[in-house]
Amino acid sequence: MTRQIDLNADMGESFGPWPMGADAALLKIITSANIACGFHAGDPDVMAQAMAQAVENGVGIGAHPGLPDLQGFGRRRMQIAPTEARNLVAYQLGAAQAMARAAGGQVRHLKLHGALANMAAEDEALARACYEGALAVDPDIILVVITxxxxDTAARGLGARMANEIFADRAYSEDGLLMDRRLPGAVIHNADAVCARILAMLEARALITAQGTHLPVQIDTICLHGDTQETVKLAYSLRMALESAGMTLCQFKGARPA
Structure with missing residues (x-):
């Protein structure tokens, strides 16, 4: 089992007077934060607050670009051309960099959100376009990829710095992709179940699908979604379970493919 692991969460997803998640509490537990950039969620004030809190807690800051769909929270699929994907990601990364610098921090990683992430997990050309947009802005940025x-394939092809991610609170289908959220059991809410499956995956160095199939993968970071009601409890329980298993939680380094 790996001795070091990163724990990340999606956040900065409130908008104006509408709150979403518990960023302040999560930032005392996790080691990396994926902060929304205003397209699927978030706004300049929310970004500023999340960035400042991340700096205060010594948490790694990441840009979390999504599709331009506030009403659908970036979870509805859209048709998007490669050029649009590059510009979409570059634009949002630039906004995140500006807000991070203003807060006294810096953006060290980028992770795609929602439908854009799921589409890129299935479509290498789309993933490559998204990552080209990010690398054009910052060639050294760490790309957090769904392992x-x-x-994963696109980031390796670009020779980018990478961190491979698994999800603590989402079930996997037999092809290694995330199960559709609309399916029963796709989102896991029980803390004991979350901890047991993650420890098993780290021990096996593999994804474990909903059917029990083991798919060998690289694992550098574990994600929890920040918009579920029980996120803080899950994050705390998972951190305690990881540390009890002898693991050290720390920010991923981001290695280029060999």
């Missing part, structure tokens, strides 16, 4: 998917 074992087309995101």
């Amino acid at each position: 074992g998917t087309k995101q």
Whole structure:
């Protein structure tokens, strides 16, 4: 089992007077934060607050670009051309960099959100376009990829710094992709179940699908979604379980493919 692991969460997803998640509490537990950039969620004030809190807690800051769909929270698929994907990601990364610098920090990683992430996990050309947009802005940025998917393949093909991610609170289908949220059991809410499956995956160095199949993968970071009601409890329980298993939680380094 790996001795070091990163724990990340999606956040900065409130908008104006509408709150979403518990960023302040999560930032005392996790080691990396994926902060929304205003397209699927978030706004300049929310970004500023999340960035400042991340700096205060010594948490790694990441840009979390999504599709331009506030009403659908970036979880509805859209048709998007490669050029649009490059510009979409570059634009949002630039906004995140500006807000991070203003807060006294810097953006060290980028992770795609929602439908854009799921589409890129299935479509290497789309993933490559998204990552080209990010690398054009910052060639040294760490790309957080859904491990074992087309995101992984595209990032490796670009020779980018990478961190491979698994999800603590989402079930996997037999092809290694995330199960559709609309399916029963796709989102896991029980803390004991979350901890047990993650420890098993780290021990096996593999994704474990909903059917029990083991798919060998690289694992550098574990994600929890920040918009579920029980996120803080899950994050705390998972951190305690990881540390009890002898693991050290720390920010991923981001290695280029060999």
